[in-house]
Amino acid sequence: xxxxxxxxxxxxxVLWVAGANVAPLVEMARISLLDLYPAAPGHAARYGLESxxxxxxxxxxxxxxxxxLVLSAVITVLALLMTYPLxxxxxxxxxxRHGARYLLLLIAPFWTSEIVRAFAIMLLLSNHGALNGALRxxxxxxxxxxxxxxxxxxxxxxxxAVLLAMLLPLYAALVRLPGELLDAAANVGAGPWSxxxxxxxxxxxxxxxxxxxxxxLTSLGAFAMPALLGGAGTTLFSMTIGSLFASSxxxxxxxxxxxxxxxxxxxxxxxxxxxxxxPHRAMMT
Amino acid sequence: xxxDADMRGRHAALRVFYWGAxxxxxxxxxxxxxxxxxxSSFVGFPIERVTMRWYGDMLRDAEFLRAFLYSCGAAAGSTxxxxxxxxxxxxxxxxxxxxxxxxxxxxxxxxxxxxxxIVSAIxxxxxxxxxxLDPGYMAIVLGHAIHAAPLVxxxxxxxxxxxxxxxxxxxxxLGAHPARAFLDxxxxxxxxxxxxxxxxxxxESFDDFLRSFFLGGYQPTLPVxxxxxxxxxxxxxxxxxxxxxxxxxxxxxxxxxxLFRRAQPA
Numbered sequence: 034x035x036x037x038x039x040x041x042x043x044x045x046x047v048l049w050v051a052g053a054n055v056a057p058l059v060e061m062a063r064i065s066l067l068d069l070y071p072a073a074p075g076h077a078a079r080y081g082l083e084s085x086x087x088x089x090x091x092x093x094x095x096x097x098x099x100x101x102l103v104l105s106a107v108i109t110v111l112a113l114l115m116t117y118p119l120x121x122x123x124x125x126x127x128x129x130r131h132g133a134r135y136l137l138l139l140i141a142p143f144w145t146s147e148i149v150r151a152f153a154i155m156l157l158l159s160n161h162g163a164l165n166g167a168l169r170x171x172x173x174x175x176x177x178x179x180x181x182x183x184x185x186x187x188x189x190x191x192x193x194a195v196l197l198a199m200l201l202p203l204y205a206a207l208v209r210l211p212g213e214l215l216d217a218a219a220n221v222g223a224g225p226w227s228x229x230x231x232x233x234x235x236x237x238x239x240x241x242x243x244x245x246x247x248x249x250l251t252s253l254g255a256f257a258m259p260a261l262l263g264g265a266g267t268t269l270f271s272m273t274i275g276s277l278f279a280s281s282x283x284x285x286x287x288x289x290x291x292x293x294x295x296x297x298x299x300x301x302x303x304x305x306x307x308x309x310x311x312p313h314r315a316m317m318t
Numbered sequence: 319x320x321x322d323a324d325m326r327g328r329h330a331a332l333r334v335f336y337w338g339a340x341x342x343x344x345x346x347x348x349x350x351x352x353x354x355x356x357x358s359s360f361v362g363f364p365i366e367r368v369t370m371r372w373y374g375d376m377l378r379d380a381e382f383l384r385a386f387l388y389s390c391g392a393a394a395g396s397t398x399x400x401x402x403x404x405x406x407x408x409x410x411x412x413x414x415x416x417x418x419x420x421x422x423x424x425x426x427x428x429x430x431x432x433x434x435x436i437v438s439a440i441x442x443x444x445x446x447x448x449x450x451l452d453p454g455y456m457a458i459v460l461g462h463a464i465h466a467a468p469l470v471x472x473x474x475x476x477x478x479x480x481x482x483x484x485x486x487x488x489x490x491x492l493g494a495h496p497a498r499a500f501l502d503x504x505x506x507x508x509x510x511x512x513x514x515x516x517x518x519x520x521x522e523s524f525d526d527f528l529r530s531f532f533l534g535g536y537q538p539t540l541p542v543x544x545x546x547x548x549x550x551x552x553x554x555x556x557x558x559x560x561x562x563x564x565x566x567x568x569x570x571x572x573x574x575x576x577l578f579r580r581a582q583p584a
Contacts, residue, residue, distance in 0.1 A: 036457035038496060039413070046407035046423060053403070057445035061437075064444050071447065096341050119339055122332040137419040142343040144571030146525035147563050148541040152548060152560050153346030156353060156454065163349050193343070225328065247432070252442065254434025261548060278440050278532060289444060292437045299434050317554045 058296070065290035084290035094273065098294065101270035102302075105252035106189050113241065115192070116199040121233070124207035125215070136204060150207045151261040155181060155216050156191045158262075179303055182264030190258040198245040206240020207233075221314040238310035246303035253299045347564055354557035370556040385543040392455065392530070392539060393523040396462030400519045401512065403463065404470025409504075412473070414479040424475065428468045438465065439532040446533065454535035461529040466519035473518070477511035478504075510554055510578055517574025521567055 037184045064070050088094050142150070144184045157163050160177040168174045178188060209231065218228045234241075256271045263269070270291065277288030355368050376382055407427050414420040430438060442464065446457045481504070489499040527541040534542055540563060547556050 042413055043410050046403075046410040046427070048422065049403045049407060049428045049467070050429075053460075053467070054426060056448075057464075058429075058433070058437075059440035061441040061444050062447050093533060114337070118332055118335055122329075122336050126329055126332065138340055139343065141568055142347060144525075145347070145567040146527065146541045146544075148525075148527045148544050148548075149350070149560050149563050149567075150346070152544065152556070156349040157346045163345075193346075195346070236371050237366075250432050250434050254436045254438070256436045256439070257532075257545065261545070265525075271434070274436050274440060275532075278443060285444065288440055291352055292440050295434060296437045300432065303432065 055208075061289045062293055064286055065293050067286045070285045070289075077174045083194040084286045085294075087287060088294060089288060091187050094270075096290070097268050097273045098270045098291075100268070101253055101295070102298070104191070104269065105249050106297045108188065108252045109193055109245050111198040112195055113245060114217050116196060116203055116244070117241075118208050120200055120203035124204050125210065125212065125233075132208075135296060136200075139200060142196060146258050147194055148261075150193060151190055154186065154193060158186050158189070181262065182248060182267075184267055186262040187259050187269075191252055193256055194255060194258050195238055195248045198247040198251050202240045202243040202247065203237065204240075206237040206243075210236055236315050242307045242310035248305070250303055276292065330450070335445050348580075350564060351561045353554070354561040355464075362376060372555045375555045376562070377437055379555065381543065382540075385538050385540045388455075388537050389524055389540040392458045392462060395459040395468060396517055396523045397519040399463035400466035400470050401444045401516055404467045404515065405474060405508070406511065407467070407471050408474035408478060411475055424471070427471045431468045435528045439528045442529060445534045450534065453533055453558045454537070455536075457533040458530055458539065460525055461533045461564040462523040465521075465526065465529060469518050469522065470515040473515040474508060477508055481507050508579040514574060514578030517570060517577070519572060521574075524570075525567060 046213075065084050066080045068081055068083060069076055070078070088098075116149060119139065123132045123139075127135055133276070151213050155162070158180040159165070159182070160179070162181075165174070166178040168178065171286060192253050214236075215228055223231065254271055255269070256275055259267060259269045260272055263272075274288050274291045274295065277284040277291065354372055355370065376433060407423070411420055411423050411427070412421065433441075439461075441454075442457075443459045446453070446460070451457050451460070461524075485503045486499050489503050490496070494502070495566060525541065526539075530539040530542050531545070538546065540559075544556065544563070547553070547559075
């Protein structure tokens with residue numbers, strides 16, 4: 034292709050990616066180093082590491098950060114355990130046509146808003162909700178069980194929110210797995226357990242890694258689910274960060290620093306996960 | 319091996335697990351629709367009588383109607399922007415000959431997918447201040463477009479990889495201008511993927527809460543309005559609103575999926 038046309042073809046995307054995807058994160062990193070932002074009139078901005086020091090100094094901030102990491106790890110493991118059998122059934126043990134329909138049925142709930150799904154869980158778990166109603170009707174409980182606004186409801190809601198991010202990579206990896214391979218393993222006497230551990234799991238490692246990395250990052254950044262379904266004892270780092278932007282001005286540098294801490298630690302964990310199993314390169318080559 | 323009784327037993331267990339998961343995903347959503355037609359003035363069970371009263375309230379609720387139209391406007395604007403940016407990026411990615419450059423541009427284009435939601439929202443809030451943009455419609459459109467563009471890129475790159483390149487080369491050999499070859503060959507080939515990506519981008523924007531919450535001005539989008547009402551105590555009208563959002567988004571999703579699948583070559 035002609036040089037000028039080629040440059041024009043590349044210029045738009047490079048500008049878009051640098052301006053829209055990279056610049057907001059760079060600006061966030063810059064703000065995190067300021068002492069005051071948005072700056073008061075007559076105040077000369079000063080750069081420093083105070084916001085990061087504030088994070089290290091505060092037991093409350095560190096606790097909510099740690100809470101987010103642990104919860105996201107738990108959600109990731111639960112999502113993997115729950116989704117792998119589903120993806121396996123759809124991708125391998127269903128005729129192609131049915132498989133597509135089975136997959137669609139699991140995807141459909143994710144077309145609606147996270148807020149609507151959070152509300153749905155409130156209706157399920159509240160004191161007057163469906164679950165408590167059913168338990169009382171069956172005579173199992175007398176008084177309503179407090180199921181909402183605690184760790185349980187936050188975990189329940191986040192698992193409900195991230196399932197799709199696990200399902201799609203696992204499905205993509207499993208559907209590539211040649212069925213003859215499993216048949217061959219069976220023919221040489223490999224039992225179901227041995228086929229799973231020695232053939233299916235190793236060959237879908239890249240899907241597992243991609244799903245886990247994606248779910249971990251999604252869980253770290255979740256805001257609406259914990260805000261609506263959580264209570265006093267369940268403050269996540271995402272909510273801490275959000276509150277620094279919602280409240281009075283002047284806390285933006287702190288919020289930006291916390292955002293960068295969350296982003297870098299999330300990407301580091303995601304990179305470690307994908308290092309264990311390099312993702313499928315087909316998209317990029 | 320398929321006659322193996324043990325195998326069938328395990329598959330039956332898998333199937334039960336699958337349908338259990340479907341119920342787990344859909345039951346809470348069905349609850350919203352059920353609650354939207356109950357007569358009791360608080361959200362709860364058991365249900366005593368059926369009424370359409372809350373739908374009537376919803377249709378007279380100017381705040382809801384404004385938020386709905388605002389959300390539609392934001393979805394339309396951000397989808398157009400995301401399609402333009404995504405199409406251009408996908409074309410550039412598939413035109414690059416160097417593998418490492420292609421991988422770099424692709425990864426950079428997909429960065430918003432791996433940015434945790436809250437980080438995306440606050441970095442965009444900081445970014446619009448740098449641009450001199452006040453929170454409001456333009457900020458929301460930009461934020462939603464940035465979030466949706468990677469989906470467009472992925473769908474179009476996948477579609478471009480299966481394009482029979484001989485056709486473009488033939489058009490070029492026959493003396494077609496690159497723009498002509500693009501309009502007559504490449505664009506029709508991409509059309510179903512563009513339609514599918516457009517539906518996804520529309521839904522991403524219409525459903526989005528996080529970015530709208532941090533980038534919005536006084537006028538809330540529909541998810542932000544619902545969020546606010548969930549905090550200010552539950553009026554049963556919220557069930558009607560959520561039911562409408564639920565049915566609308568799931569129908570759009572199914573319609574988009576059909577559109578995309580029908581247009582695929584067999």
